[in-house]
Amino acid sequence: MFTKKAIDLIIELRSTDSIPHYNDGSIKATIDEIIALYEDLIKTITEHKEQKKEPYYLTHAITFHNSINRDKRCILAYLNERLNRIKEFRWSSGQSLLPDLLKEKLSQNEIQFFSDYDKILTEYNSKVGLDLTVDPQPPKELYIEVRVIKELGEVVLNSGCTVNLNLNTTHFLKRSDITTLVKNGSLEHIL
Amino acid sequence: MMNDEYGNSNNNYKELTLLDKLKRAWINEKYAPNLLIYEEDIIRDVMEKIEEKESLCASAISNINLQFTANIYEMEIERLKYIIKCYLVERIKKIDKYYTSILLQIENGDEYDDKLLSEFEINYCQKYKALMDGYFKNTLLNSIPKDFQKMDSNAINKPFLNTFVFCKPREDLGDFLVDDETIDFKKSSIYFLRYLPIKSLVEGGKMDLI
Numbered sequence: 001m002f003t004k005k006a007i008d009l010i011i012e013l014r015s016t017d018s019i020p021h022y023n024d025g026s027i028k029a030t031i032d033e034i035i036a037l038y039e040d041l042i043k044t045i046t047e048h049k050e051q052k053k054e055p056y057y058l059t060h061a062i063t064f065h066n067s068i069n070r071d072k073r074c075i076l077a078y079l080n081e082r083l084n085r086i087k088e089f090r091w092s093s094g095q096s097l098l099p100d101l102l103k104e105k106l107s108q109n110e111i112q113f114f115s116d117y118d119k120i121l122t123e124y125n126s127k128v129g130l131d132l133t134v135d136p137q138p139p140k141e142l143y144i145e146v147r148v149i150k151e152l153g154e155v156v157l158n159s160g161c162t163v164n165l166n167l168n169t170t171h172f173l174k175r176s177d178i179t180t181l182v183k184n185g186s187l188e189h190i191l
Numbered sequence: 192m193m194n195d196e197y198g199n200s201n202n203n204y205k206e207l208t209l210l211d212k213l214k215r216a217w218i219n220e221k222y223a224p225n226l227l228i229y230e231e232d233i234i235r236d237v238m239e240k241i242e243e244k245e246s247l248c249a250s251a252i253s254n255i256n257l258q259f260t261a262n263i264y265e266m267e268i269e270r271l272k273y274i275i276k277c278y279l280v281e282r283i284k285k286i287d288k289y290y291t292s293i294l295l296q297i298e299n300g301d302e303y304d305d306k307l308l309s310e311f312e313i314n315y316c317q318k319y320k321a322l323m324d325g326y327f328k329n330t331l332l333n334s335i336p337k338d339f340q341k342m343d344s345n346a347i348n349k350p351f352l353n354t355f356v357f358c359k360p361r362e363d364l365g366d367f368l369v370d371d372e373t374i375d376f377k378k379s380s381i382y383f384l385r386y387l388p389i390k391s392l393v394e395g396g397k398m399d400l401i
Contacts, residue, residue, distance in 0.1 A: 031334050038336040068339055075331050076346070083326070087287065113326050120318045124283070127311045129238070130272060132280045139269040142262055176269060 002037065002067040006030045006074035013078055019085045022107040027075060034071050037064050086114055094133040094183045096122065144175050150186040213237055213271070215399055217278040222357070222400035223393060224386055225350040226285045226293055229309045230278075237275060241268055286312060290320045291347045303394075352387045357401050364397060 005026045012020060041064040048057050089102065096118045103111060125131050152165035157177040165171070165181075170190065181187045216230040248264050251257040286293060286308070294316060297304050308316060332340045364376035369388040376382070381401065392398035 027331075031331070034335045034339070038339070068335075069343075072331070072335065072339055073343070073346070076327065079327065079330055083323075107330075109326060109330050113322065116322050117319075120315060120322065123318075124311055124315045127314075128279060130276055130279070132276055132283065139266070139273055142266045142269065 002033065003030075003070045003074065005033065006071045006078075009078045010074055013081055019082060019089070019102065019105055021105045022082070022110065023078075024107065027078075030071050030075055034068050037068050037071075040064060041068070082110065083113060086110060087117060090114065090118060090121065091133050094131075094180060139175060142175060143172055144178075145170060145172050145190045146178060146182065146187040147190055148186070149188050152181075152186055155181075209233065209236055209240070210271075213274055213278070217274055217281070219393065219400050220278055220281045224352055224354050224356075225390070226282065226289065226307060227394060228303065228306050229282070229312065231306070231309060234275060234278075234309075237271060241271055244268055282312065283315070285350070286316050287319065289348050289350055290316050290323070292349045294320060295347075352390065354386055355383060356386045356389075358382050358384060358389060358393070358398050359401050360392075360398050362397070364392070367392075 009023060009026050009030070012023065041061060044057060044060055044064070045052060048054075051057055052061070086106070090096075096115075098106070098111065098114055106114070121133070125133070147170045148165045148167055151167040154162055155165050156162050157174070159174060159177055163171060163173065165187070178187055182189055212230075212233050216233055220227055244264050245268060248261045248268070251261040251264075293307065297307055297313075300307075327342070332342075359381050360376040360378055363378050366373050366375050367388075368374075369384060374382070374384075376398075386393075389398055393400060
């Protein structure tokens with residue numbers, strides 16, 4: 001059956017909320033199918049120019065044409081949904097670097113996309129003067145208590161003061177100074 | 192709640208309305224399915240106020256007597272920044288989703304559409320579109336036969352305007368024809384309607400979404 005591989009791509013993506021491995025094999029196979037279908041389609045049209053209005057050839061052409069479009073649509077949907085999930089990662093983590101675990105699941109183009117997207121977003125953020133990706137919670141208090149879960153040593157905060165963030169110590173610090181550290185998992189907010 | 196924190200400020204009235212405007216812009220943007228016009232004046236005014244108060248706080252923080260007040264101000268600044276962030280994020284998410292149709296709207300639109308995006312957002316939107324187009328070309332479109340390389344025109348994401356929204360008129364608007372039914376919009380009432388018929392009222396600032 002035509003477009004089988006393309007539909008499998010969509011099903012594969014829909015079965016999970018995370019980012020699965022980039023299915024290069026299926027995409028290549030689908031592109032090959034598109035090219036094969038296209039050649040067949042052109043052949044049918046050119047060889048039977050006079051009879052092309054006849055239902056037999058007409059249905060043939062339409063079926064091939066629609067199959068190509070469906071293949072294309074499925075691949076685009078697959079790629080687009082993956083990009084959405086990659087962007088979601090950029091927004092929820094606030095990081096501009098991909099962790100290795102995720103990196104090996106992405107294609108070369110997607111890694112390139114991530115760094116380009118990061119560039120655009122960072123540029124926009126610096127122009128409006130606010131980092132839109134950090135701090136998704138409404139601020140309740142100015143200072144919060146945090147515990148250090150990754151050894152950081154001496155750190156200079158945005159507000160200018162220096163603190164010693166040693167492992168397993170707790171600190172009472174300004175929220176806006178340390179939200180990035182909380183987000184990347186170096187500090188833990190004690191409730 | 193917010194009113195109390197501004198209690199002792201001299202230009203009490205002005206700040207209050209500015210904050211209300213900001214909140215209104217954010218909530219409208221949050222619940223409207225399409226991208227609304229960029230509230231340049233409000234954002235600029237609020238940013239100016241924030242900068243002014245930030246420098247005030249910076250000078251007050253060294254004085255032990257003013258520290259408590261300064262902390263309250265800082266808290267308030269954090270809150271304002273949070274609202275602005277939410278507003279801008281809401282807009283960026285919509286731009287990410289509908290970038291092609293937004294750029295088309297600006298290209299073919301009138302004066303109203305020119306103000307749809309802020310200067311930075313236009314920059315972002317164009318770069319984003321270039322990035323997306325380039326990506327799809329590299330991964331798929333360049334590898335398939337020429338006749339099929341163009342993007343389908345119906346593959347453009349458009350906001351779904353027929354969704355239902357809660358809305359509240361800013362003033363008494365009188366009778367309006369909505370879906371073959373005349374509705375008398377009254378200031379104190381809340382309505383649950385399809386978005387499309389009231390789109391122009393929301394964009395014209397006569398109706399707020401809630």
